[in-house]
Amino acid sequence: MAGVAENIIRIKSTLPSNVNLIAVSKTKPASDIQKAYDAGQRIFGENKVQELVSKYDALPKDIEWHMIGHLQSNKVKYMAHFVSLIHGVDSFSLLKEINKQAQKNNRIQNVLLQFHIAQEETKFGFSYDEAEQMLSSNEYDNLENISVVGIMGMASFTDNQSQIHTEFKMLKSYFDQLKKQFFSDKNSFKEISMGMSGDYQIAIEEGSTMVRIGSSIFGGR
Ligand SMILES: *Cc1c(COP(=O)(O)O)cnc(C)c1O
Numbered sequence: 001m002a003g004v005a006e007n008i009i010r011i012k013s014t015l016p017s018n019v020n021l022i023a024v025s026k027t028k029p030a031s032d033i034q035k036a037y038d039a040g041q042r043i044f045g046e047n048k049v050q051e052l053v054s055k056y057d058a059l060p061k062d063i064e065w066h067m068i069g070h071l072q073s074n075k076v077k078y079m080a081h082f083v084s085l086i087h088g089v090d091s092f093s094l095l096k097e098i099n100k101q102a103q104k105n106n107r108i109q110n111v112l113l114q115f116h117i118a119q120e121e122t123k124f125g126f127s128y129d130e131a132e133q134m135l136s137s138n139e140y141d142n143l144e145n146i147s148v149v150g151i152m153g154m155a156s157f158t159d160n161q162s163q164i165h166t167e168f169k170m171l172k173s174y175f176d177q178l179k180k181q182f183f184s185d186k187n188s189f190k191e192i193s194m195g196m197s198g199d200y201q202i203a204i205e206e207g208s209t210m211v212r213i214g215s216s217i218f219g220g221r
Pocket residue numbers: 024026047068069195196197198212213214215216
């Protein structure tokens with residue numbers, strides 16, 4: 001396999017200009033992240049809070065750290081002072097805790113709402129109805145330290161390309177509907193985080209603005 005720097009440069013050269021690359025560095029050492037950094041990459045994604053915090057402490061401070069994994073409410077406080085974007089907000093109670101910790105840190109925390117689009121039960125996320133209920137509530141309106149900047153989803157782990165297309169299309173349609181219903185006056189609501197090493201080309205065809213790529217950059221885990 002080519003080196004980390006070559007992979008970053010090759011993948012970036014294939015992405016449309018409106019699509020951001022999140023380099024998913026989970027389980028990989030800081031030295032690998034430094035190689036990607038030296039090749040110009042500035043956005044990294046991690047899925048465990050403890051690992052995210054120790055890498056934040058060890059690496060250059062102009063890195064934008066994204067939390068992409070399933071997040072437990074009791075861990076939010078450890079990263080609330082620096083995390084740039086939380087992709088996996090999948091419950092109202094988690095969103096409220098993020099708001100509380102952002103307030104303590106005097107920040108506005110950017111988040112994405114995660115939707116369940118895969119046929120697999122194991123994946124997390126809101127249904128459209130659940131998200132609609134939350135976004136319509138007064139309690140949501142009173143959360144002053146969060147900004148919902150878009151949505152995120154994961155397709156089924158399958159070789160069936162048409163199924164992946166269908167699932168990403170569904171996420172895009174959720175985005176369009178939410179934009180119309182709740183965010184029409186908010187330019188900041190613009191991100192669709194979808195696509196990983198195995199399916200990011202399909203995700204881009206279906207309207208992704210953020211691809212989360214790990215193994216194609218850093219090798220298998
Ligand atoms: C691990 C992970 C990725 C990256 O997966 P690859 O297949 O290695 O590109 C993307 N998104 C989430 C949520 C992940 O946990």
